[in-house]
Amino acid sequence: MSYTVREPYSIPAAYQTQDSSEFERKALLNAVQADAVVIGAGITGSTLAVHLCESGKSVVQLEAKVPGWGGSGRAFGSVVPCHKNSEEAIIRHYGEQRGTRLIDALAHGPALVSELLNRHNIDAAFAGGGWAFGAHSKPFYKKLQKRAEYWQARDADVEYLNASEFSQVIGSDYYRGGLIDRRALSVNPYAYAKGLFKTANQLGxxxxxxxxxxxxxxKGNGTWRVTTPQGSVECENVYFCTNAYTKGVWPGLEKGFVRVRGFGATTAAIDPTKLADILPQNHFITDTRQLWSGIRKLPSGQIHLGVGGPAMGAKGKADLKVARQRLKDVYPAIGSVEWGESWSGWIAVSTDQFPRIICLANGVWAAQGYSGRGIAMATLLGRELSFCQGDSEREALILPVDKKIPWVPFHPFSPLGAAAMIGLYGIQDAMGDRNK
Ligand SMILES: Cc1cc2nc3c(=O)[nH]c(=O)nc-3n(C[C@H](O)[C@H](O)[C@H](O)COP(=O)(O)OP(=O)(O)OC[C@H]3O[C@@H](n4cnc5c(N)ncnc54)[C@H](O)[C@@H]3O)c2cc1C
Structure with a gap:
């Protein structure tokens, strides 16, 4: 029996770093005690472990595979200061007070990640100018302009650029305009996850x-026992930070979201003379399409794309044909490219795309459902979980606490539903492309 989701792909080679200070990890072979058990060593779990250690708790962290094995070691690596849902939708969903708190927290997300990287000496951020968010079709020019105005009114370093200004920033005249958000970061997400894991270790x-x-x-006295194949931990609080890789440990936890696959691909290193004209200020691009659109340069001289592919089932491969076309559309001068590698990872999508903090029982907590915008969110919710103990949380969390696992209608059929949605998004994106 496996207690995490099957993941046939390795962590991408493009994210592997030579870390000479890497130290041996071991399996748990006996019975131990701690104040808290953190299950999972992605960004959520390791941020939480750091915060719990800093607040003086004794922490045991359990990882089914290796740190960063889940989405954290496979993400595209864009750390953006906003949610997928609009600010209006956030306020509608959570109300003025909580919604504003979440919007502000997300706006501060990349700065929070930067602050952790600097404070703990984690080398994971790529140098660059931030996020170039292209309008892929006409209706979105106005939307992005309004978005820029919204953020400028809040003193954010965001501006809308017209076609020629935007083309200078990204080195392509593919878009008719777009938003530049200099608050965003581009990171090696695996290095970030590993760095947090190591920091938690150094903190005890x-x-x-x-x-x-x-x-x-x-147990009878109200404490919890977490069992592993060869050992166990007794503790006051247990935190599930297993997100899309959740399987079978707590009844029904993985039924609170739909599991879909996302893909990434890198080219082989590009001729430096051609590369200089692509993303000359090292921004990363995404656009207003609903499906994958990310393009960025890696320090190795490779180009990294967020790519589509079969969203269900563990075995599917990245759709490199579509990725090749996307590269050709945006950077026609690049000519033919060799691919480096492609990979995949699971994403936990909630029905409304909003993440959840769930109190599963007195002393048992979970955070999940980041819906593909998880690097800043995992950092934020790792911190927020550290304020959740017993059956109560600190007031002023950025999310309300769910007392039940969210209900996903017809969950056993959710792969079919998700596949249909993705098909629909693909059609909408293609129609938008024709309406440029
Ligand atoms: C292809 C792809 C691209 C993405 N791109 C972006 C992006 O550009 N920007 C962005 O913000 N987000 C992106 N995301 C989403 C983001 O990666 C995730 O939301 C985030 O990393 C989740 O972090 P986590 O720590 O909550 O979960 P994970 O990183 O998935 O970690 C969960 C961990 O729990 C472990 N585990 C599971 N079960 C058990 C168990 N029983 N016992 C012990 N351990 C267990 C797993 O092995 C895993 O290591 C992307 C995701 C994918 C897959």
Missing amino acids: AKQYTNTPAVNVEQ
Whole structure:
């Protein structure tokens, strides 16, 4: 029996760094005690472990595979200061007070990531000018202009550029305009996740890899016992930070979201004379399409794309034909390219795309459902979970706490529903392309 989701792809080679200070990890082989058990060593789990250690708690962190094995080690690496849903939609969903708090927290997300990187000496951020968010079709020019005005009124370093200004920034005249958001960051997400894991270790967390939690049960005295294949931990609080890789440990937890696959691909290193004209100020691009549109340069001289592919099932491959066409559309001068590698990872999508903090029982907590915008969110919710203990949370969390696992209608059929939605998005994107 496996207690995490099957993941056939390795962590991309493009994200592997030579870290000479890497230290050995071990599996848990005995019974131990701690104030808190953190399950999962992605960005959520390791941020949480850092915060719990800093607040004086004794922490055991369990990882089924290796740190960064989940979405955190496979993400495109854009750290953006906003949610997928618009600011109006956030206020509608959460109300004025909580919604504003979430919008402000997200706006501060990249700065929070930067602050953690600097404070803990984690080398994961790529130099660059921020986020170039292109309007891929006519209706979106106005939308992005309004968005720029919204953020400028809040003193954010954001501006809308017309076609010729935008083309100078990205080195392509593909878009008729777009937004430049200099608050955003481009990171190596695997290096970030590993750096946080190492920081938690330095702060005193006891960490065990290749050690899945297989069972969580309450003892007579109200404390919890987390069992692993060869050991166990007794503790006051348990935190599920397993997100899209959640499987089978807490009844129904993985039914609170729909699991879909996202893909990434890199080219081989590009001729430096051609590369100089592509994203000359090192921004990363995404655009107003609903499906994958990310393009960025890696320090290795490769180009990295967010790519589509079969959204369901573990075995599918990145759609390199579409990726090649996208590169050709935006950068025709690049000519033919060799691919480096492609990979995939699971994403936990909630029905309304909003993430959740869930109190599963007195002392058992989870954060999940980031819907593909998870690097800043995982950093934020790792911090927020550290304020959740027993059955109560600190007031003024950025999200309300769900007392039940969210209900996804017809969950067993959700792969079909998600595939249909993705098909529909593809059609809408293609229609938008024709309406440039
Ligand atoms: C292809 C792709 C591209 C993406 N691009 C972006 C992007 O550009 N920007 C952005 O913000 N977000 C992006 N995301 C989303 C982002 O990567 C995730 O939302 C975020 O990394 C989730 O972090 P996490 O720590 O919550 O979960 P994960 O990183 O998935 O970590 C969960 C961990 O739990 C472990 N685990 C599972 N079960 C157990 C168990 N029983 N016991 C112990 N450990 C267990 C897993 O092995 C895993 O290491 C992308 C995701 C993918 C897949």
